[in-house]
Amino acid sequence: MLNRLYLIICLCLVFNSANAQEEEVLNPSQTSTGQSEKPKGENSSAQKSKTYTYKRSWSFGGNLGLSFWNGGTDILIAPKAYYNVSPMFLTGFGFTYIYSDYKDDFGKYNQNSFGPSIMGAFRPIPSFQLSAEYEGLQTNGSSTLYTLGDNNIKNDYSYWNNAFYLGASFVSRNVSFGIRYDILYDANRSVYSSAWSPVIGFYF
Numbered sequence: 001m002l003n004r005l006y007l008i009i010c011l012c013l014v015f016n017s018a019n020a021q022e023e024e025v026l027n028p029s030q031t032s033t034g035q036s037e038k039p040k041g042e043n044s045s046a047q048k049s050k051t052y053t054y055k056r057s058w059s060f061g062g063n064l065g066l067s068f069w070n071g072g073t074d075i076l077i078a079p080k081a082y083y084n085v086s087p088m089f090l091t092g093f094g095f096t097y098i099y100s101d102y103k104d105d106f107g108k109y110n111q112n113s114f115g116p117s118i119m120g121a122f123r124p125i126p127s128f129q130l131s132a133e134y135e136g137l138q139t140n141g142s143s144t145l146y147t148l149g150d151n152n153i154k155n156d157y158s159y160w161n162n163a164f165y166l167g168a169s170f171v172s173r174n175v176s177f178g179i180r181y182d183i184l185y186d187a188n189r190s191v192y193s194s195a196w197s198p199v200i201g202f203y204f
Contacts, residue, residue, distance in 0.1 A: 057084050061174075061202035062094060072102035080117070082203060087126070093118045096135060098191055111141025113191045115160075129176055133165045139191060161189040167199055176201040 058081060065076030080094030094117045101110035119133035138160050145153040162184050169178025177200045185195035 059203045071104045075099040088123050091120045107145040109143035113137045113139040129169045131167045135163045137161050174203045
C-alpha cells in the first residue's frame, strides 16, 4: 500500500512540474496611422508592441467502450479532465471503470475493475502527442467452474494492479488516436489481454 502511495505522489510531482513551463509570448507589431501632425523626427508608422499570453484552461473528455462477443460482455467508462498548461504541454487525471462477464457450458465469471489515473502529455507539433500515464485498478471478481452434480467450484478474488503507459497519438481537432504500451504489464493481473493497446481520446 505504501509503495502504491509513493508511486502516485511521485507521478503527481512530475506531471505538476509542467506548470513551471514558460508561457508562450507573441509580439505582433501594430502600425499607428491617422495622426494629422507628428513631431519632427517621429516616424508616422512607428510600431507598438502588444503582448499576448497563452491562456491556461481545462478541457474534458475520456474513453468509452462497449463490446459483445461469444458469451461475453465488456464495458469501459473512463472520463478524464485535462489541464492545458501551454500549447505543448497538458496534464490530466481521470477515473476508469471496466465491467466484464463471460458464460459458457463449462463455467462463468464476472468482474469489476475501477481506479484512478494521472497523465502528462507533450505535443512537439499540434498534430502529434507523446504521453505517459499511470493507472491503478482495483479488481473484484467471481468465477464458477461447472462440475457434475451441484459441486460447482466457485472462486472469489480481489487484487490491485499498477499500470504505467507510454503512448504516441495523432491529434485531429478534438480527437486523438494512437497506441500505448504498459511497461508494468503482468498477464496474470492485468484486465487487458496485452501490454499493447489502442487508445482513442476526446477533448471538449
